[in-house]
Amino acid sequence: MSILEMKVPSPGESITEVEIATWLVKDGDYVEKDQPIAEVDSDKATLELPAEESGIITLKAEEGDVVQVGQVVCLIDMSAAKPEGSAAPVAEAPKAEAPKVEEKKEEPNKEAPVAATYASNTPSPAAKKILDEKGMEPAQVQGTGRDGRITKDDAVKAVPAMGSASSTNGSRAQTTTKLSVLRRKIAARLVSVKNETAMLTTFNEVDMSEIFRIRKQYKEEFAAKHGIGLGFMSFFTKAVTRALKLYPDVNASIDGDYKINYDFCDISIAVSGPKGLMVPVLRNAEDMTLRSVEANIKDLATKVRDGKITVDEMTGGTFTVTNGGTFGSMMSTPIINPPQSAILGMHNIIQRPVAIDGQVVIRPMMYVAMSYDHRIIDGKESVGFLVAVKEAIDNPVEFLMGGDERKALEL
Numbered sequence: 555m556s557i558l559e560m561k562v563p564s565p566g567e568s569i570t571e572v573e574i575a576t577w578l579v580k581d582g583d584y585v586e587k588d589q590p591i592a593e594v595d596s597d598k599a600t601l602e603l604p605a606e607e608s609g610i611i612t613l614k615a616e617e618g619d620v621v622q623v624g625q626v627v628c629l630i631d632m633s634a635a636k637p638e639g640s641a642a643p644v645a646e647a648p649k650a651e652a653p654k655v656e657e658k659k660e661e662p663n664k665e666a667p668v669a670a671t672y673a674s675n676t677p678s679p680a681a682k683k684i685l686d687e688k689g690m691e692p693a694q695v696q697g698t699g700r701d702g703r704i705t706k707d708d709a710v711k712a713v714p715a716m717g718s719a720s721s722t723n724g725s726r727a728q729t730t731t732k733l734s735v736l737r738r739k740i741a742a743r744l745v746s747v748k749n750e751t752a753m754l755t756t757f758n759e760v761d762m763s764e765i766f767r768i769r770k771q772y773k774e775e776f777a778a779k780h781g782i783g784l785g786f787m788s789f790f791t792k793a794v795t796r797a798l799k800l801y802p803d804v805n806a807s808i809d810g811d812y813k814i815n816y817d818f819c820d821i822s823i824a825v826s827g828p829k830g831l832m833v834p835v836l837r838n839a840e841d842m843t844l845r846s847v848e849a850n851i852k853d854l855a856t857k858v859r860d861g862k863i864t865v866d867e868m869t870g871g872t873f874t875v876t877n878g879g880t881f882g883s884m885m886s887t888p889i890i891n892p893p894q895s896a897i898l899g900m901h902n903i904i905q906r907p908v909a910i911d912g913q914v915v916i917r918p919m920m921y922v923a924m925s926y927d928h929r930i931i932d933g934k935e936s937v938g939f940l941v942a943v944k945e946a947i948d949n950p951v952e953f954l955m956g957g958d959e960r961k962a963l964e965l
Contacts, residue, residue, distance in 0.1 A: 788851070
Protein backbone atom coordinates (compact mmCIF):
# COMPACT_ATOMS: atom_id res chain seq x y z
CA MET A 555 0.00 0.00 0.00
CA SER A 556 1.38 3.41 -1.04
CA ILE A 557 -0.14 6.30 0.91
CA LEU A 558 0.36 9.97 0.03
CA GLU A 559 -0.18 12.59 2.74
CA MET A 560 -1.63 15.75 1.22
CA LYS A 561 -0.66 18.88 3.11
CA VAL A 562 -2.04 22.41 2.86
CA PRO A 563 0.23 24.39 0.52
CA SER A 564 1.08 28.01 1.26
CA PRO A 565 -1.39 30.27 -0.61
CA GLY A 566 0.95 33.24 -0.29
CA GLU A 567 3.35 35.17 1.86
CA SER A 568 2.22 35.90 5.44
CA ILE A 569 -0.68 33.38 5.29
CA THR A 570 -0.28 30.74 8.01
CA GLU A 571 -3.72 29.10 8.09
CA VAL A 572 -6.74 28.44 5.89
CA GLU A 573 -10.28 27.17 6.37
CA ILE A 574 -11.70 24.13 4.60
CA ALA A 575 -14.65 25.80 2.87
CA THR A 576 -15.97 22.85 0.84
CA TRP A 577 -14.90 19.30 0.14
CA LEU A 578 -15.59 18.59 -3.53
CA VAL A 579 -15.24 14.82 -2.97
CA LYS A 580 -16.46 12.36 -0.34
CA ASP A 581 -14.44 10.13 1.96
CA GLY A 582 -13.60 6.93 0.05
CA ASP A 583 -13.98 8.46 -3.43
CA TYR A 584 -11.49 7.67 -6.16
CA VAL A 585 -9.81 10.90 -7.34
CA GLU A 586 -7.70 11.63 -10.39
CA LYS A 587 -4.42 13.52 -10.27
CA ASP A 588 -4.95 17.32 -10.50
CA GLN A 589 -8.69 16.91 -9.85
CA PRO A 590 -10.01 19.69 -7.56
CA ILE A 591 -10.85 18.03 -4.25
CA ALA A 592 -11.52 21.02 -1.99
CA GLU A 593 -11.97 24.77 -1.81
CA VAL A 594 -9.99 26.49 0.93
CA ASP A 595 -10.49 30.04 2.18
CA SER A 596 -7.65 32.27 3.28
CA ASP A 597 -8.05 35.84 4.45
CA LYS A 598 -7.28 37.03 0.92
CA ALA A 599 -8.81 34.54 -1.51
CA THR A 600 -10.62 31.25 -2.07
CA LEU A 601 -8.40 28.67 -3.74
CA GLU A 602 -8.90 25.18 -5.14
CA LEU A 603 -6.87 22.29 -3.73
CA PRO A 604 -6.00 19.76 -6.47
CA ALA A 605 -5.22 16.09 -5.87
CA GLU A 606 -1.48 15.46 -6.05
CA GLU A 607 -1.94 11.85 -7.21
CA SER A 608 -4.70 9.43 -8.27
CA GLY A 609 -6.21 7.00 -5.77
CA ILE A 610 -8.77 6.46 -2.99
CA ILE A 611 -9.05 9.52 -0.73
CA THR A 612 -9.46 9.58 3.05
CA LEU A 613 -10.43 12.95 4.52
CA LYS A 614 -8.65 14.12 7.67
CA ALA A 615 -10.43 17.47 8.17
CA GLU A 616 -14.04 18.60 8.23
CA GLU A 617 -15.66 21.48 6.37
CA GLY A 618 -15.25 24.61 8.46
CA ASP A 619 -12.02 23.40 10.12
CA VAL A 620 -9.20 25.94 10.33
CA VAL A 621 -5.96 24.16 9.42
CA GLN A 622 -2.35 25.30 9.43
CA VAL A 623 -0.28 25.60 6.27
CA GLY A 624 1.63 22.30 6.02
CA GLN A 625 -0.98 20.31 7.96
CA VAL A 626 -2.17 16.96 6.54
CA VAL A 627 -5.81 17.26 5.41
CA CYS A 628 -6.27 14.01 3.51
CA LEU A 629 -4.62 10.74 2.51
CA ILE A 630 -4.54 9.26 -0.99
CA ASP A 631 -4.05 5.49 -1.41
CA MET A 632 -2.14 5.45 -4.70
CA SER A 633 -2.11 1.64 -4.85
CA ALA A 634 -5.92 1.42 -5.05
CA ALA A 635 -7.36 0.45 -8.42
CA LYS A 636 -9.85 2.74 -10.10
CA PRO A 637 -13.37 1.28 -9.63
CA GLU A 638 -15.41 0.50 -12.72
CA GLY A 639 -18.87 1.92 -13.34
CA SER A 640 -20.93 4.05 -11.00
CA ALA A 641 -23.11 1.58 -9.13
CA ALA A 642 -23.24 3.58 -5.91
CA PRO A 643 -25.44 6.44 -7.16
CA VAL A 644 -27.87 3.96 -8.78
CA ALA A 645 -28.20 1.93 -5.60
CA GLU A 646 -29.12 5.02 -3.64
CA ALA A 647 -31.96 6.02 -5.95
CA PRO A 648 -34.71 3.85 -4.37
CA LYS A 649 -33.94 5.34 -0.95
CA ALA A 650 -34.85 8.77 -2.21
CA GLU A 651 -38.33 7.55 -3.18
CA ALA A 652 -39.16 5.93 0.16
CA PRO A 653 -40.06 9.11 2.07
CA LYS A 654 -42.50 10.14 -0.65
CA VAL A 655 -44.49 6.92 -0.27
CA GLU A 656 -44.63 7.33 3.49
CA GLU A 657 -45.82 10.93 3.23
CA LYS A 658 -48.72 9.93 1.00
CA LYS A 659 -49.84 7.31 3.51
CA GLU A 660 -49.76 9.78 6.37
CA GLU A 661 -51.72 12.56 4.65
CA PRO A 662 -55.20 11.22 5.48
CA ASN A 663 -54.23 10.86 9.14
CA LYS A 664 -52.97 14.45 9.23
CA GLU A 665 -56.17 15.82 7.72
CA ALA A 666 -58.51 14.09 10.15
CA PRO A 667 -57.72 16.07 13.31
CA VAL A 668 -57.69 19.36 11.40
CA ALA A 669 -61.13 18.68 10.01
CA ALA A 670 -62.44 17.81 13.47
CA THR A 671 -61.07 21.01 14.95
CA TYR A 672 -62.71 23.14 12.30
CA ALA A 673 -66.05 21.37 12.80
CA SER A 674 -66.21 22.34 16.45
CA ASN A 675 -64.91 25.88 15.82
CA THR A 676 -66.89 26.90 12.76
CA PRO A 677 -67.05 30.72 12.49
CA SER A 678 -70.08 32.64 11.42
CA PRO A 679 -69.66 34.57 8.13
CA ALA A 680 -69.08 37.84 10.02
CA ALA A 681 -66.60 36.15 12.37
CA LYS A 682 -64.72 34.56 9.46
CA LYS A 683 -64.27 37.94 7.80
CA ILE A 684 -62.81 39.42 11.00
CA LEU A 685 -60.48 36.43 11.51
CA ASP A 686 -59.27 36.69 7.90
CA GLU A 687 -58.46 40.36 8.44
CA LYS A 688 -56.45 39.44 11.54
CA GLY A 689 -54.66 36.61 9.73
CA MET A 690 -55.99 34.05 12.21
CA GLU A 691 -57.26 30.51 11.75
CA PRO A 692 -60.54 29.36 13.39
CA ALA A 693 -58.58 26.68 15.28
CA GLN A 694 -56.89 29.48 17.25
CA VAL A 695 -60.20 30.74 18.68
CA GLN A 696 -62.41 29.12 21.32
CA GLY A 697 -66.02 29.51 20.18
CA THR A 698 -68.67 30.43 22.76
CA GLY A 699 -71.69 29.99 20.52
CA ARG A 700 -73.95 26.99 20.20
CA ASP A 701 -71.99 23.75 19.65
CA GLY A 702 -68.75 25.72 19.93
CA ARG A 703 -69.57 28.04 17.02
CA ILE A 704 -67.32 31.14 16.77
CA THR A 705 -69.39 34.27 17.05
CA LYS A 706 -68.61 37.76 15.80
CA ASP A 707 -67.86 38.81 19.39
CA ASP A 708 -65.39 35.89 19.73
CA ALA A 709 -63.58 37.04 16.59
CA VAL A 710 -63.45 40.68 17.73
CA LYS A 711 -61.95 39.68 21.09
CA ALA A 712 -59.45 37.20 19.58
CA VAL A 713 -55.84 38.36 19.75
CA PRO A 714 -53.22 36.93 17.35
CA ALA A 715 -50.25 35.31 19.09
CA MET A 716 -47.30 37.69 18.81
CA GLY A 717 -44.43 36.09 16.95
CA SER A 718 -46.40 32.92 16.26
CA ALA A 719 -45.88 31.31 12.87
CA SER A 720 -49.65 30.63 12.70
CA SER A 721 -50.43 34.37 12.73
CA THR A 722 -49.08 34.85 9.23
CA ASN A 723 -49.50 33.13 5.90
CA GLY A 724 -45.88 33.76 4.83
CA SER A 725 -42.80 31.66 5.46
CA ARG A 726 -40.86 32.39 8.66
CA ALA A 727 -37.90 30.08 8.04
CA GLN A 728 -34.38 31.28 8.73
CA THR A 729 -30.95 29.96 7.83
CA THR A 730 -27.69 30.39 9.70
CA THR A 731 -24.47 30.17 7.66
CA LYS A 732 -20.95 30.65 8.94
CA LEU A 733 -19.09 33.45 7.20
CA SER A 734 -16.03 32.36 5.22
CA VAL A 735 -12.55 33.34 6.37
CA LEU A 736 -12.39 35.76 3.44
CA ARG A 737 -15.70 37.43 4.32
CA ARG A 738 -14.75 37.67 8.00
CA LYS A 739 -11.41 39.22 7.09
CA ILE A 740 -13.06 41.73 4.74
CA ALA A 741 -15.55 42.65 7.47
CA ALA A 742 -12.77 43.20 10.01
CA ARG A 743 -10.76 45.32 7.57
CA LEU A 744 -13.75 47.50 6.66
CA VAL A 745 -14.55 48.14 10.31
CA SER A 746 -10.90 48.98 11.03
CA VAL A 747 -10.87 51.48 8.14
CA LYS A 748 -13.85 53.31 9.59
CA ASN A 749 -12.27 53.32 13.06
CA GLU A 750 -8.64 54.03 12.19
CA THR A 751 -8.75 56.52 9.32
CA ALA A 752 -10.06 60.06 8.96
CA MET A 753 -12.17 59.13 5.95
CA LEU A 754 -13.98 61.78 3.96
CA THR A 755 -15.71 61.66 0.56
CA THR A 756 -15.82 64.31 -2.16
CA PHE A 757 -18.12 64.22 -5.19
CA ASN A 758 -18.24 65.45 -8.77
CA GLU A 759 -19.93 64.53 -12.03
CA VAL A 760 -18.53 63.63 -15.44
CA ASP A 761 -19.95 63.98 -18.94
CA MET A 762 -19.68 60.66 -20.78
CA SER A 763 -20.63 62.06 -24.20
CA GLU A 764 -17.15 61.88 -25.76
CA ILE A 765 -16.45 58.38 -24.46
CA PHE A 766 -19.84 57.27 -25.81
CA ARG A 767 -18.92 58.73 -29.20
CA ILE A 768 -15.50 57.06 -29.25
CA ARG A 769 -16.88 53.68 -28.26
CA LYS A 770 -19.68 53.86 -30.82
CA GLN A 771 -17.27 54.91 -33.58
CA TYR A 772 -14.50 52.41 -32.93
CA LYS A 773 -15.93 49.50 -30.90
CA GLU A 774 -16.37 47.10 -33.84
CA GLU A 775 -12.95 47.85 -35.33
CA PHE A 776 -11.33 47.68 -31.88
CA ALA A 777 -12.95 44.31 -31.10
CA ALA A 778 -12.07 42.89 -34.52
CA LYS A 779 -8.39 43.82 -34.19
CA HIS A 780 -7.76 43.16 -30.50
CA GLY A 781 -10.38 40.52 -29.64
CA ILE A 782 -11.69 42.48 -26.65
CA GLY A 783 -14.37 45.08 -26.04
CA LEU A 784 -13.71 48.78 -25.53
CA GLY A 785 -15.26 49.57 -22.15
CA PHE A 786 -15.37 52.43 -19.67
CA MET A 787 -12.82 51.05 -17.20
CA SER A 788 -9.83 51.66 -19.50
CA PHE A 789 -10.68 55.37 -19.76
CA PHE A 790 -11.21 55.71 -16.01
CA THR A 791 -8.04 53.77 -15.22
CA LYS A 792 -5.95 56.04 -17.44
CA ALA A 793 -7.71 59.12 -16.05
CA VAL A 794 -6.79 57.94 -12.54
CA THR A 795 -3.12 57.27 -13.35
CA ARG A 796 -2.84 60.73 -14.90
CA ALA A 797 -4.43 62.35 -11.84
CA LEU A 798 -2.15 60.37 -9.49
CA LYS A 799 0.91 61.83 -11.23
CA LEU A 800 -0.54 65.34 -10.78
CA TYR A 801 -1.42 64.73 -7.10
CA PRO A 802 1.19 62.26 -5.73
CA ASP A 803 -0.08 62.45 -2.13
CA VAL A 804 -3.20 60.57 -3.27
CA ASN A 805 -0.88 57.76 -4.41
CA ALA A 806 0.49 57.20 -0.90
CA SER A 807 -0.07 55.28 2.33
CA ILE A 808 0.68 55.68 6.04
CA ASP A 809 3.06 53.41 7.92
CA GLY A 810 3.10 54.49 11.55
CA ASP A 811 4.58 57.99 11.67
CA TYR A 812 5.73 57.83 8.05
CA LYS A 813 4.11 58.51 4.69
CA ILE A 814 5.06 56.28 1.77
CA ASN A 815 4.76 57.75 -1.74
CA TYR A 816 4.81 55.47 -4.77
CA ASP A 817 6.32 56.35 -8.14
CA PHE A 818 4.22 53.63 -9.79
CA CYS A 819 0.45 53.26 -10.11
CA ASP A 820 -0.78 49.79 -9.18
CA ILE A 821 -4.54 50.12 -9.66
CA SER A 822 -6.85 47.73 -7.81
CA ILE A 823 -10.01 47.04 -9.81
CA ALA A 824 -13.01 45.85 -7.78
CA VAL A 825 -14.58 42.77 -9.40
CA SER A 826 -17.67 40.93 -8.17
CA GLY A 827 -17.19 37.17 -8.01
CA PRO A 828 -19.04 34.13 -6.61
CA LYS A 829 -17.14 34.48 -3.30
CA GLY A 830 -17.73 38.22 -2.98
CA LEU A 831 -15.89 41.35 -4.03
CA MET A 832 -12.26 40.85 -5.09
CA VAL A 833 -9.71 43.53 -6.00
CA PRO A 834 -7.11 42.21 -8.47
CA VAL A 835 -4.30 44.64 -9.29
CA LEU A 836 -3.12 46.17 -12.57
CA ARG A 837 0.64 46.55 -12.08
CA ASN A 838 2.19 49.74 -13.48
CA ALA A 839 -1.10 50.81 -15.04
CA GLU A 840 0.50 54.17 -15.88
CA ASP A 841 2.52 52.42 -18.62
CA MET A 842 -0.46 50.55 -20.11
CA THR A 843 -2.36 51.54 -23.23
CA LEU A 844 -6.14 51.52 -23.36
CA ARG A 845 -5.96 48.14 -25.12
CA SER A 846 -3.66 46.58 -22.53
CA VAL A 847 -5.84 47.87 -19.66
CA GLU A 848 -8.92 46.26 -21.22
CA ALA A 849 -7.06 42.99 -21.87
CA ASN A 850 -5.66 42.79 -18.33
CA ILE A 851 -8.99 43.63 -16.69
CA LYS A 852 -10.74 40.96 -18.76
CA ASP A 853 -8.11 38.37 -17.81
CA LEU A 854 -8.26 39.19 -14.09
CA ALA A 855 -12.07 39.34 -14.02
CA THR A 856 -12.27 35.91 -15.67
CA LYS A 857 -9.91 34.48 -13.04
CA VAL A 858 -12.01 35.97 -10.24
CA ARG A 859 -15.27 34.53 -11.61
CA ASP A 860 -13.66 31.13 -12.24
CA GLY A 861 -12.13 31.08 -8.75
CA LYS A 862 -8.58 30.94 -10.17
CA ILE A 863 -7.29 34.31 -9.00
CA THR A 864 -4.08 34.05 -6.96
CA VAL A 865 -3.15 35.88 -3.79
CA ASP A 866 -0.22 37.58 -5.55
CA GLU A 867 -2.60 39.01 -8.16
CA MET A 868 -4.64 40.68 -5.40
CA THR A 869 -1.79 41.80 -3.17
CA GLY A 870 -0.63 45.40 -3.16
CA GLY A 871 -2.26 48.20 -5.07
CA THR A 872 -1.82 51.91 -4.48
CA PHE A 873 -5.31 53.10 -5.48
CA THR A 874 -8.67 51.40 -6.07
CA VAL A 875 -11.40 51.94 -8.66
CA THR A 876 -14.85 50.43 -8.02
CA ASN A 877 -17.87 50.59 -10.30
CA GLY A 878 -21.16 50.39 -8.43
CA GLY A 879 -22.91 51.63 -11.55
CA THR A 880 -22.97 48.10 -12.95
CA PHE A 881 -25.52 47.28 -10.23
CA GLY A 882 -27.50 50.51 -10.70
CA SER A 883 -25.97 52.64 -7.94
CA MET A 884 -26.48 56.37 -8.49
CA MET A 885 -24.40 57.63 -5.55
CA SER A 886 -22.30 56.06 -2.80
CA THR A 887 -19.39 56.69 -0.44
CA PRO A 888 -16.89 53.88 -1.16
CA ILE A 889 -14.72 52.62 1.70
CA ILE A 890 -10.93 52.87 1.39
CA ASN A 891 -9.09 49.64 0.65
CA PRO A 892 -6.27 49.58 3.27
CA PRO A 893 -3.39 50.32 3.36
CA GLN A 894 -4.30 52.59 0.43
CA SER A 895 -5.38 56.13 1.14
CA ALA A 896 -8.04 56.72 -1.51
CA ILE A 897 -10.64 55.05 -3.71
CA LEU A 898 -12.69 56.23 -6.70
CA GLY A 899 -16.32 55.16 -7.00
CA MET A 900 -18.04 55.12 -10.38
CA HIS A 901 -21.84 55.05 -10.67
CA ASN A 902 -24.60 54.55 -13.21
CA ILE A 903 -24.94 56.76 -16.28
CA ILE A 904 -28.17 58.77 -16.52
CA GLN A 905 -29.38 61.04 -19.29
CA ARG A 906 -29.76 64.37 -17.47
CA PRO A 907 -30.36 67.99 -18.48
CA VAL A 908 -27.22 70.11 -18.00
CA ALA A 909 -26.34 73.70 -18.89
CA ILE A 910 -23.72 73.94 -21.68
CA ASP A 911 -22.77 77.43 -22.95
CA GLY A 912 -26.01 78.88 -21.59
CA GLN A 913 -28.18 76.20 -23.20
CA VAL A 914 -29.94 73.28 -21.51
CA VAL A 915 -28.97 70.03 -23.24
CA ILE A 916 -29.38 66.32 -22.44
CA ARG A 917 -26.10 64.52 -21.72
CA PRO A 918 -25.12 61.07 -20.35
CA MET A 919 -23.87 62.01 -16.89
CA MET A 920 -22.22 60.02 -14.11
CA TYR A 921 -21.62 60.95 -10.49
CA VAL A 922 -18.16 60.04 -9.22
CA ALA A 923 -17.08 59.87 -5.59
CA MET A 924 -13.62 59.81 -4.05
CA SER A 925 -13.15 58.66 -0.45
CA TYR A 926 -9.78 59.54 1.04
CA ASP A 927 -7.78 59.48 4.26
CA HIS A 928 -7.68 63.07 5.49
CA ARG A 929 -4.60 62.29 7.61
CA ILE A 930 -2.34 62.57 4.56
CA ILE A 931 -4.62 63.95 1.83
CA ASP A 932 -5.91 67.51 2.23
CA GLY A 933 -9.07 68.89 0.70
CA LYS A 934 -7.11 70.72 -1.97
CA GLU A 935 -5.48 67.50 -3.21
CA SER A 936 -8.66 65.43 -3.04
CA VAL A 937 -10.79 67.98 -4.91
CA GLY A 938 -7.99 68.68 -7.41
CA PHE A 939 -7.57 64.95 -8.05
CA LEU A 940 -11.27 64.47 -8.77
CA VAL A 941 -11.35 67.53 -11.03
CA ALA A 942 -8.39 66.06 -12.96
CA VAL A 943 -10.33 62.83 -13.42
CA LYS A 944 -13.35 64.82 -14.56
CA GLU A 945 -11.47 66.84 -17.18
CA ALA A 946 -9.90 63.66 -18.59
CA ILE A 947 -13.28 61.92 -18.90
CA ASP A 948 -15.01 65.02 -20.27
CA ASN A 949 -12.27 65.44 -22.89
CA PRO A 950 -10.47 62.09 -23.36
CA VAL A 951 -9.07 62.88 -26.80
CA GLU A 952 -6.97 65.76 -25.45
CA PHE A 953 -6.01 64.41 -22.02
CA LEU A 954 -5.85 60.64 -22.54
CA MET A 955 -5.33 60.05 -26.26
CA GLY A 956 -2.80 62.71 -27.22
CA GLY A 957 -5.16 64.14 -29.82
CA ASP A 958 -5.01 60.98 -31.97
CA GLU A 959 -7.88 58.57 -31.32
CA ARG A 960 -6.79 55.83 -33.71
CA LYS A 961 -3.21 55.78 -32.47
CA ALA A 962 -4.35 55.65 -28.84
CA LEU A 963 -6.61 52.71 -29.65
CA GLU A 964 -3.78 51.02 -31.64
CA LEU A 965 -5.91 50.83 -34.80
